[in-house]
Amino acid sequence: MAISMRVDLSNMLAGHQDVTGSGPLDVKLEARGVSGIARIDGELKLPLQLLCSRCLTPLEEELVIPFHERFTQQAELVREEDEENTHIVADAKVELTPYLEEAVWLALPYAPVCREDCLGLCPDCGTNRNERPCACHEQKRDPRLAGLADFFKE
Numbered sequence: 001m002a003i004s005m006r007v008d009l010s011n012m013l014a015g016h017q018d019v020t021g022s023g024p025l026d027v028k029l030e031a032r033g034v035s036g037i038a039r040i041d042g043e044l045k046l047p048l049q050l051l052c053s054r055c056l057t058p059l060e061e062e063l064v065i066p067f068h069e070r071f072t073q074q075a076e077l078v079r080e081e082d083e084e085n086t087h088i089v090a091d092a093k094v095e096l097t098p099y100l101e102e103a104v105w106l107a108l109p110y111a112p113v114c115r116e117d118c119l120g121l122c123p124d125c126g127t128n129r130n131e132r133p134c135a136c137h138e139q140k141r142d143p144r145l146a147g148l149a150d151f152f153k154e
């Protein structure tokens with residue numbers, strides 16, 4: 001059985017500091033019953049608007065999240081190697097939304113960046129150092145050389 005739907009996760013994502021907006025979650029799953037276990041496999045896609053964690057520039061990203069979960073009403077059917085993603089459920093009807101939300105939450109990028117070598121904002125003056133350098137750190141001595149400089153002063 002194919003499961004195809006769109007889920008609005010904006011309420012959940014509003015609680016995440018790096019996420020400024022999101023499109024609907026695009027859910028494409030295939031559900032199969034194999035010897036008492038429902039196997040649900042497929043892919044979730046989520047368009048996200050984020051802020052670069054270093055320079056706060058808005059950026060867009062589409063998360064593609066693999067989804068593989070198993071559900072059963074009979075605990076004795078669960079094999080050890082499947083324990084982690086097999087859920088024992090009381091009801092034959094499973095509400096998928098919490099599992100979708102969990103998969104998305106775990107896949108959210110930790111400290112997203114606009115580019116790998118983003119220089120970020122200067123912690124002292126707030127200048128976006130990707131756009132122009134600031135003078136804050138130029139006069140400061142390299143702390144690793146400080147000991148030596150003191151030595152030469154004597």
Ligand SMILES: [Zn+2]
Binds near residue numbers: 052054056114115
């Ligand atoms: Zn950046």
Ligand SMILES: [Zn+2]
Binds near residue numbers: 123125126127134
């Ligand atoms: Zn600065």
